[in-house]
Amino acid sequence: FAFGYNSVITKRNKFFLPVFRDLDAQLRAFRDKAAAAMPGSDWSPIELTPGLPPERADVVIVGGGVVGWSIAYWLKMKARVRDGLRVLVVEKDPTYSQASTVLSCGGIRQQFSLKENIMLSLFSAHFMKNINNHLCVVNEDPVDLQFNHSGYLFLASEKSAHIMEENYRTQRYVGAKVALLSPSQLKERFPWMNMEGVALASLGLENEGWFDPWSLLNALRRKAVSMGVYQCFGEVTGFKCAANLAETTDGEVLNVQRIKYVNVRMPNSLEYQPVECAVVVNAAGANSGKIASMLGIGLGPKESVSGVPLPVEPRKRFVYVVHCPDGPGLDTPFLIDYSGVYCRREGLGGNYITGMSPEETEEPDISNLDVDHEFFQEKVWHRLAHRIPAFEQLKVSNAWAGFYDYNTFDQNGIIGLHPLVPNMYFATGFSGHGLQQSPAVGLAVAELILDGGYKTIDLSALDLKRILLQEPILESNIV
């Protein structure tokens, strides 16, 4: 009400004084009464805070990256009835300034050693092939991912050539189109490369390359929002659960918590909304460990189930953009050397994107996203120049850093339920290949939630229980 309090209290309005005195409380009472009159709907005549999430949702997805929006899209796609399922996606940062999705190099490959990883990538490639059939919205521009079909080229030394041959057999068996090249064939195909130390190479012929992750994220988000997914910018600060005690066969008593409310706090504010929900999906990427610890996962005694934390932590990785006018041309694949250095072409003007994963013992500090240029000078450059001699003269024009949601246990995705929290699904820990597997992972989690099991791709090998049983499944082709 625009007019001031005092101007209202004239002799004539003394009659109405009690009404204005308790205005705040009366407005709140009016709002609650109006909400109670229509118990099924959450329409309210007065909107107090803009951007507040709805009070009730069926599925709350924590994390608005490409995995989170892919799950939201597939959930709505499988539940064909409009408003049959209320999905809410909660994202902490509206600018996506630290999100792993948009800071990624955007590559997709099928050259993995684990067949589940190969199948996930293959499905995602087929999804992107027909992306306008899936994600086209009426009255909007068609989706353009700017996909470069140059393929990945993995180089192997003498020691690891046999691993590459075994991986090649697995990849061919699952259906990926890969070719093995000998050093002489490599020399003839890519004359700009130095063959020293290379025993074998494997080149992806189809469905491999790189694309724009921001376009994929926005396409998924636009289609999901058009199907009725709620989007909220806020931070999940806690959960309200109902606890039950359960006893294992060994006699150990476990505290099983079922999530009833998710507390979503508004940005730059102390105000929070408890969202009542049935299912929560943890797709928070590098922050998934923090979300899991809010439920007490990992905070129990060391020998019990609740003492095993979610082994996902943020790991900082640097990406450098270099300019080299004499560098390799249009046929440059996404080159990955056996020393760990990777390099790919960016555009047509002689720019390249390069980087390397640091050693386990020399992980950079994760409190910020500052770039360490010394790392390029000391570790990356000489390895890069050894492999591609033209890169002895280059100029670093840009660099950035992003987080991997690194699975410290076995560097593969974690998908499934935790025994202590029966309604939280995890879809995290992809250690650098979350973007390329996101459409397939979204479908898998949607099938888990709505159908109770996997229908398209069987990902039981990536279930969370392998963490608790201490049975790692190792992937040998991590970059």
Place this chain on the structure above:
Amino acid sequence: MAASLLSQAMKRCSAHTCAAVAVRRALSSGAATPSVYTRFLLKLSHYFYDVENILDWNNWLRSQGVIHKNRFAGQSEWFRPDSRGRFSYDFMSTPDAKIEEVDLSGTLINHNGLENLVKQNKLQTLSLRGCPEVDDWFLARLHVFGESLVELDLSHCSRITVGGLAALQNLRKLERLDISGLPRLQNPGLVRILLEEMLPHCQVSGAEYEQGLIQPDSQEQTEGHHEASTHTGLRHL
């Protein structure tokens, strides 16, 4: 459905200013402005979810139709259909003959339709002139002809971009490549140079080296345009 059309709530999302998919199809087939019917449908789809769903289904059915045509369209290897559109099946009497040249110009073929052709490992010439559904994913699938394909005609395929042309590196025997009339190539001259570098034995036609370069004689008149065009040229790299 009709009743719900009238009782459906207004849409929450704000009006979009991009052209509709339906409008684009009408425009691409040569109509000058969209018909009153199309415009009315679009206006309705702004306000009602049901109409939006119907238009969605239409687009999906159309894309399914394209996939359907690809599965059953036969190879037209100089066995052309006669004036009544019927095929003569004489070539079926020589089932072991290898097909060497395929002309698919103007057809609706897309990457699914290549299923019919992948067995032909002696294919030497492939003409895709003016095929609207040939895109980068189609080019990536052409690697199966890496040992035999000698001539490829990609002119006037509106969906091809540089990302797809990079996939042609697997066609090592290619000698003639035609890339004229590709609207999504911003720098045709530069692309020609890069393709010739990538495939040393190949003659690339359809793009002149001067395309995309600023002409020196027009510099005085178009000083302002010069700034704008180099800026956009760099941005697209």
